[in-house]
Amino acid sequence: MGIQLESQNLFASIDMGTNSFKLLIIRFEPATAKFTTVHKHSVAVVLGRNSSSSSTPLISPDSQFRAIEALTKFQEILGSHTVTQIRVVGTSAIREARNQSVFINEVKEKLGFDIQVKVLSGVEEARLIYFGVLQFLHIYDKKVLTVDIGGGSTEFVIGDNGDVVYADSLKSGHLTLTEKFGENDLVGLRSYVRELIEVSGLIGKVKELGFEVAVGSSGTIRAIEKAIWCGYGCHDGKREGLREKRSRNWWWFSRDELRGLVERLCGVGISETEKARRDGFFGRRSEFIVAGAVLLEEIMELLGISEMEVSGYALGEGVVAEMVSEAFPGIDLNANVRWKSVMRLAMRFNGNDRMENGVQCSAIAKVIFEGLRKCNKVFGNQFAVDICLDEKDLEYLEAACMLHNIGLYLGKKGYHKQSYNILMEHNQLDGYTGDENELIAQLVRHHRKKFPKFEWHLQGFSKEKSGIICSILRISVIIQQHKLLKLREIEVNNSSEGLVLALVKKRNQPMLSDPEKSLVKDIETEIGKEVDLFEVVFHQKLLVVCHMDC
Known part of the structure; x- marks a missing residue:
């Protein structure tokens, strides 16, 4: 198949x-x-x-x-x-x-x-931003004030249970304010922003309607939150450790923390070293970050926002x-709270490249998982009942795929252990029981190096089933890491010798070059180390074949 x-x-x-x-x-x-x-x-x-x-x-x-x-x-x-x-x-x-x-x-x-x-x-833009925020944060049932700072405008929307109660747009953003005031006329910038907000009627409308949660979205606010998370605004230069962050929401900052960041960004007599540090941290946003941070500080002050949650999603989402x-008419986009929390945790520690690696690993794992499950039926359910794979098992596997590399945030050495520690020491997965969280953490911990003995006692999780999921994860990570093959298909078949996992190149690609053929051999060798482990946990032989051409 x-x-x-x-x-x-x-x-x-x-x-x-x-x-x-x-x-x-x-x-x-x-x-x-x-x-x-x-x-x-x-x-x-x-x-x-x-x-x-x-x-x-x-x-x-x-x-x-x-x-x-x-x-x-x-x-x-x-x-x-x-x-x-x-x-x-x-x-x-x-x-x-x-x-x-x-x-x-x-x-x-x-x-x-x-x-x-x-x-x-502006109103349509605000509505869609709110819709995007709902896909990231578990706030559907709350009255939410969302603020989104763009380059040329700033959107405000109050939403409640998925409906937009109020939306407005100010014709100023971080780019237009930077062009108007530069980085040195902070007095003029603050005065202009305050007057703009006051005459807009926004303050009165927000006070009249009220809100339970304030949320910030867009690249500017995410960059501000990341700077606060990394301790950029701390005058002693010390970065807060993960242990100190244990009790707080990991997508959040206070008005006081923002004030500290603004003081750091706008301090008198900023040295060339500090400017270089800012450019290195904020990248292409460095040019506009002062205007964006001051604008947000004034918004929080005037609208009475003491703390702000931050969404990784916005208009595009x-x-x-x-x-x-x-x-899909009638679909409930807010139904999967658990998966949202997996994505939030992955995005907290991974940039775009590592997020894509996790997504690719998850797609590969799902293909193998479903292929094995179908082969199980073809074999006439030869396997023991307690190791039949179900949708919950696939969910744990996909979560482990998305989170296996989050420890790289703290360094490459022993990153699988760091990934495990992050999951075990910080309660960030919404909707999962303690045992489910530990299972995902153990899978993440053992996606490389030693294969686990699974000697823990987690309610509802057999040693055999956990071993199968872990084996699929390990094989999927190996396949994903060898990107030169540009794989587009995986075939899982049954034969007289056992299961066959065939890795097939995209059909319209030319034959493999010599370096790619060498890479294929590397993959076969590396996966070969996992074959014996797979046979032990799945009670079937696994043959891995990499097709050399199309």
């Missing part, structure tokens, strides 16, 4: 923002309501640069050129993932541009886009969530 590694139900959004263009590809599984990021790509187009200096903003030819380049790259990525369900949205810079229609027509002509580019109003709701 051949099983494709590429999953169905892929959805993509392209957010043409004022500062960055962002491509997002999501896999949604309707049976389990799992909402998983497959790929993210961001390009600093800076579409709104210099546009705010005119009363009639224009998208410049240089900005148009950068936009076309970014979208061309996005097309290549979408083609490689075979995504057909795509939605493209434009925000502040396009919304305000006098040459909006010229720009959109240029995009369609140069790229052959047959997809409609939807230019969002909201656009995809709306697409999913349209594709």
Whole structure:
């Protein structure tokens, strides 16, 4: 039986923002309501640069050129993932541009886009941001004030049980404020922001409606939260250890912590060393981070926000969530609290590359898991009843795949043990029992090095079943780590000698080069070490075959 590694139900959004263009590809599984990021790509187009200096903003030819380049790259990525369900949205810079229609027509002509580019109003943008936030944080049943700082505008939305109660947009963001005030006119910046918020009527409306939780989204607020998490704003330069963070939400900061960060960023007589440190930490956001941090500090002060939770998802995820709701009417996007917590924990410690590694590992593991389960039926259920694999087992396996590499955040040496410690010492997986959390932690701990003896006593988890899941995880990690093969299919078959796991190259790829053939041999050798362990736990021989050509 051949099983494709590429999953169905892929959805993509392209957010043409004022500062960055962002491509997002999501896999949604309707049976389990799992909402998983497959790929993210961001390009600093800076579409709104210099546009705010005119009363009639224009998208410049240089900005148009950068936009076309970014979208061309996005097309290549979408083609490689075979995504057909795509939605493209434009925000502040396009919304305000006098040459909006010229720009959109240029995009369609140069790229052959047959997809409609939807230019969002500020209120529509705020609504979709709230929808995206709900896919990350477990706050559906709370009254939530969401703040999203973009390059050219800042969105505010109050939502309650999935419905938007109030939405508004201010025509100022980190890019436009930086262009207007630079980094040195902090007095002018603060005065301008305060006046803008006060005359907008936002303060009175927020006080009238009230909120239980304040949430920040977007790259600027995430960068601020990361800086606070890493101790960037601490004057002694010490980074708070994970043990000290044990009692707090890991996607959160207080107004006092933000104030400390702003003082560090805006201190008098900042040295060249400190500027270099800031550039190194914030990367391309360094140019705009002062304006973004001051803007957020004023918002929190004026709206009475003492602490703010932070969402790793925003507009792009909201656009995809709306697409999913349209594709699967009646689906409850907020049903899978457990998977959301797995994704939050993985994103806390992993950047985009390691997140993609986890997603790929999870996809490989699922293919092997389902293939073995089907072979079990073909064999006539030869295996003992207590080791029959079910959906819960697949959930534990996929969670372990997503979390196996989080320990790399603390260093490569012994990272599997660090991954285990993070899971065991910090209660961050919502909806899982203590035994379930420990099972996932043990799987993560033993995805490499020594195979576990599974001598613990966890209610409902047999030694045999745990061994099978661990064996699948170890094999999946090995396959994922050898990326040069660019595998697209895995076949799991039964034969007279036992089970056959065949790794098959993408059919339209050329024959393997000599270095790739050498890599195939390395994979066969490395997986070969796992075959004996698999036979012990699964009571069947496993033959691993890497096809050399298509």
